[in-house]
Amino acid sequence: MQRKRVNSSKIRSVGYDEKSQVLEVELSNGQVFQYVKVYPEVFRQFMAAPNPTTFYDDKIAEDYTGRRV
Numbered sequence: 001m002q003r004k005r006v007n008s009s010k011i012r013s014v015g016y017d018e019k020s021q022v023l024e025v026e027l028s029n030g031q032v033f034q035y036v037k038v039y040p041e042v043f044r045q046f047m048a049a050p051n052p053t054t055f056y057d058d059k060i061a062e063d064y065t066g067r068r069v
Contacts, residue, residue: 008052016043024069025056033066 001024003015008028015024016038023038023046042059049055060066 004047006047006052008056010053011056014043014046014052016040018043023060023064025060025066032069034069035060035064035066038064 001015001017001022003013003024003026005013010028011025012028012030013026015026016022018040021037021039023035023043024032025035026032038060046052046055046060
């Protein structure tokens with residue numbers, strides 16, 4: 001999955017596959033997490049968020065179970 005760089009102190013890049021609804025987040029420490037059943041609208045909101053770190057902490061990490069890859 002191809003990821004886009006994000007301007008965030010905690011997150012290095014984010015990728016999303018709309019067909020499988022898998023969100024992939026690479027943290028600044030190099031760890032990569034995948035989240036499944038993430039709706040496209042959540043991904044769009046994440047990418048448009050003024051503060052990606054806050055959105056990730058509040059809407060992704062809390063609401064979805066991540067799997068380290």
